Amino acid sequence: MPPYDDWNKIDEEEEEELQDASFFEGKKDVILFCIDCSESMLELRDDPNYEDVKTCHLFTALEAAMQIQKRKIIVGPNDSVGILLFNTTRKSENGRTEVSELKRNTFILQPITPLSAPKVQELIQLLDAARENPDELKQTFPPLIGKRVPTGDVFTSCNWVLRDGAPKTATKRVFLITDEDDPHSGPGRKQLITSARTTLDDLVQAGVSVEPFFISTEGKPFDVAKFYSHTLLPTNLEEEEALADNSSVLPETISIARIEDLLSQMRIHEVPKRALFSVPFQLADGFTIGVKGYGLVTEQKKGSYKYFVDLGDRMEVATSRTVYIDEDRQADVDKTKIVYGAGQGVTTTADDEEDDSNLGFGVKTTKPGQRPFYSAEEIRSFRTLGLEPGIKLLGFKDREELRFEDNVKHSQFIYPDEMSFSGSKRTFNALLKSMASKNKVALALTLVRRNATPVFCALLPQDEHLDENGFLEPPGIHLIPLPFADDIRAAPIEEAFRASDDLKDAARAWIDKLSVKNGTYPPDSYPNPALAYHNAQLQASAFREEFDPDSFEDLTEPNIGKIHKRAGSLMKEWKLALINDDTANVVIPTTGSKRKADVSVDEAEIRSKYEAGVLGKLRVDQLKDFLKAKSQPVSGKKADLIERVAAWLDSH
Template sequence: MPPYDDWNKIDDEEDEELQDASYLESKKDVILFCIDCSESMLELREDPVYENVQTCHAYAALDAAMQIQKKKVITGPNDAVGILLFNTTRKAETSRNQGSEIKRNCYVYQPIAPLSAPKIQEVIQLLDAFREDPEELKNQFPPLTDGKRVAMGDVFTSCNWVLRDGAPKTASKRVFLITDEDDPHSGPGAKQLVNSARTTLIDLTQSGVTVEPFFISTEEKPFDLSKFYSSVLLPNNLVDEDDVDPDDPSVLRESIFTSRIEDLLAHMRFHEVPKRAQFSIPFELAKGLTLGVKGYGLVTEQKKGAYKYFVDLGERMEVATVQTVYVDEDRQAEVDKTKMVYGMDVGAAGDDDEDHGGTRVVESGQRPFYTAEDIKSFRTLGMEPGLKLLGFKDRSELLFEDNVKHSLFIYPDEMTYAGSKRTFSALLKSMVKKKKIGLVLSLTRRNASPTFCALLPQEEKQDEAGWTEPAGFHLIPLPFADDIRAAPVEEGCRASDETKNAARAWIDKLSVKNGAYPPDSYPNPALAFHNAQLQATAFGEEFDEDAFEDLTAPKVDMIHKRAGKLLEAWKSAVANDESALSAAPTVEKRGTKRKADIDVSEAEIRSRFADDKLNKLTVEQLKVFLKSKGQAVSGKKQDLLDRVEEFLSK
């Protein structure tokens, strides 16, 4: 019987997507960099990296925007990026008008548009001009003076208009807000301006836009959230908005505080990739009690971008549209997919069935065929996508080896079922308090198969660095009995305490800082090398292979400097540990393979030639004879035989 996938493969493109249309947030990502150009952002400072060089916060923000665009050219060529500057007196030219008048003292430096090399080179030229003349940014984008500032409500409204006119409706839209001012409205009428800013931000988020704030905090000017932004930006935790205290900064959504401006790009890269839901399905707790959840993948492998076919139209090149068409060989006509049926191959034909084209003929009514809907029902067992709660177990019953596949992370979706966030939060807190896990029957996509999963609750956590683990459930697919095999270990040995302490000493010396592994800091070297070459080609730059740095390569010199003596002490402890010696595998002595005897005398070869039995000799024996006579030894065995016969016949 052929593999199951050989005959039931259904095209995903015709699959009806899940009920929630927000899952269809396309693969396009739109980022609008909203950069403050106030006097403090343009104030010149000493560059922390280069000596006798001046910089400013606005330069660092534009440089980060340029770096993100250069990276997205490779990783997301279909994405779009724009740059909006506020608190500047520069007015928009007619050519840059986006169809809607932008609020006063806001300037669209780059409208929302697909990524392109000329667009990025425009920013590079601006940054290079600033390096030559530190007053270039002030001349290009004069800041508001005398303490005047644009109302943040106008800034959010301008962002809304720019995204509305330039971003596709199905794209994931985000605004990267970069500023160093923690109290933009401190004068009279501040309360009204705060309410206006919060209202316009709600309008912005309801149109599908996410605001990612990046606040610049320095020793001279620390950033205080409680002055303005804690009452404006929306909360991001599992609490209903009606229960939120606007004066409590702890409920503020994730925000980045950049104490070192040169780290702005590093912080921004964590938010570069949009959080796209893999599925959005209902979660049935009991009959009549359903809430909405979204599922996210926590581990995703980044691969090389897919190549495209182009059509040469003479004056320009256009991307070719790839289309798959099924053709009936007999009629040489296109077949409608809806009329296609699926069945299993019944095997090859026998000798008596040569007239039937190589397959066994089955009488009508004897061979089953299935429609595409039948095949889907076989896979899904007739279930609709969703999660169904089956019961609870103690947390201790979930073993480490039960996690054999990547888990998913589910989060409440208030847009599909009202009250989902509150119900989800209550279930999460109750399971954490009672130390329970949930058992669910899961079907995440229409083309997937039902799976039993464990629901592992996770509380919201925040460490000293400000990194927050969100509250939610890990959806862990449970293995079948034959997915786990017992290891063939008959006897185990434990190291002594001295050996353990010696190992612990050098491990502590070489541990990662803060106990966390940031994946963005150690890119895949093969992928990074590939992308660096593409980037150099796109921008017409020379690529220097020697300048490429593999960040994953171990720093051997530093390792020896930090823990060289500790490693030697540990190796000595292992060598003297009795349990290590007893656990050492015994090497069995095996006999060496005897080399075949290829020496054959010339008399024996002449005798075989006379008896016409030269073909009984091996290739090596023939080569040895020919080599001794100064003849060529190349070619197959028949060539060697012909050469030997020719030599002996002479």
């Protein structure tokens, strides 16, 4: 019979079909940089990286926006970026803006358009001019003196810009950058807060999320509780309790203490939080909430290449599509008319006189000599067992019953979806708190995609945690696919050698010296060197810059000098203890590359199975090979061979 994928394969588009439109929204990303252009943002300060050089917060924000665009040209060429400045008296040269409407004292530096090298080079030229003349930005974008643009007008302008320039199916985000923590401290404050919150709700209803970057300095600390905690939407599950206590629903760590950290903070938020699926979560019959699932671990790969057609005066991207051709008619075949079936093997037949009503579910009758065919919908029903996408709660177990070896696949993180079912956030939060307080995990039957296979999953709760550095572990539930019995194989050796306590202590001494700070590994700080080298060459080619291979820095290379300084002596002591330990000198051979099958077994493996009383698991040829190597007779049945092997092991 042909391989499974040869005949039981659905179109790739259907394979990736999800429950809702969030899958299509993840195709493109749109970022609108909304940057404050007030007097404090244009105030000249000493550059932290260069001596005798003046800079300002606006310059740093524009430079961060430029760096994000340069990175996105490589990793997300289909994305779009725009820059909106507010609190400035700058107007467009022709008296009109690039969008239909725009509030006063707001200016579009770059409209929302797909990323391109000329667009980024214009921003680079502006920054180069600002480096030579520190007053360039103040002259180009004169600040608004004595008053500020209402925050509601800023959100409204963002809404209009995104409405006119962003694709409808894109993920839309606003990066709000400002250093003013109380923009409306004068009369009418309450009304302005209400207006800002109302216009922000309009943004959210349009599918736009606002991610703030608040600049805080020693001379001017940023207090989010003055204005933005009452304006921006909550970011946690405890919205109702926080608002009831009149406390800030935004963490204090949202402000940036050092302006030079602005780019690093933006890179954390550079990739949008795209939901992998959005399905109903059935807690009981007639009791359902909505959840979204996110992948916490994703491998970043090189971008896919494209085909181009040379039209003489220009190069156009060639679009590819897959069609099925009827060999007899040499014409395209409609996908809906394609059926699936086995290419070889005995066909299923049914007696012509048999009553069809006695046939069970999934049985297809065919005439003698013919093979059965199935439609795409029938193939999908075989895989999904007739279930609809969703998560069904089955019960609860103690946390200790979830073993380490149960996690054989990457887990996913689910979060409530208030837009699907009203009250999902509150119900989800109650379930999360109850499971965490009682130290319980849940079992669920899960089908996250229409064309996936149902699996049993463990639901592991996670509370919200903040450490001294402000690192946030969001509240939610980990969805861990549980393995079936044949997914976990027994180790070939039942009993392994154990290191002595002295050897463990010697190893623990130098490991503690080289452990990662705070026990967390920041993957953004150590990019894939091969991928980073590839992207650096593409970036230099796109911007017509000369690429110097020697200037490339591999951040994953270990600092040998610092390692030897911290733990060199401890590693030498451990190595000497390892050499003198008898159990460390026993080598168990492992299988190499795929060549001819090796049926022989090592003496250590046979002895371990003998001590465990499972010699019967070995094959006859393995027992004979062992006896031949020990100059023992190999005649007799398997029981005789086992007795002979046991006798030799007892005597040796």
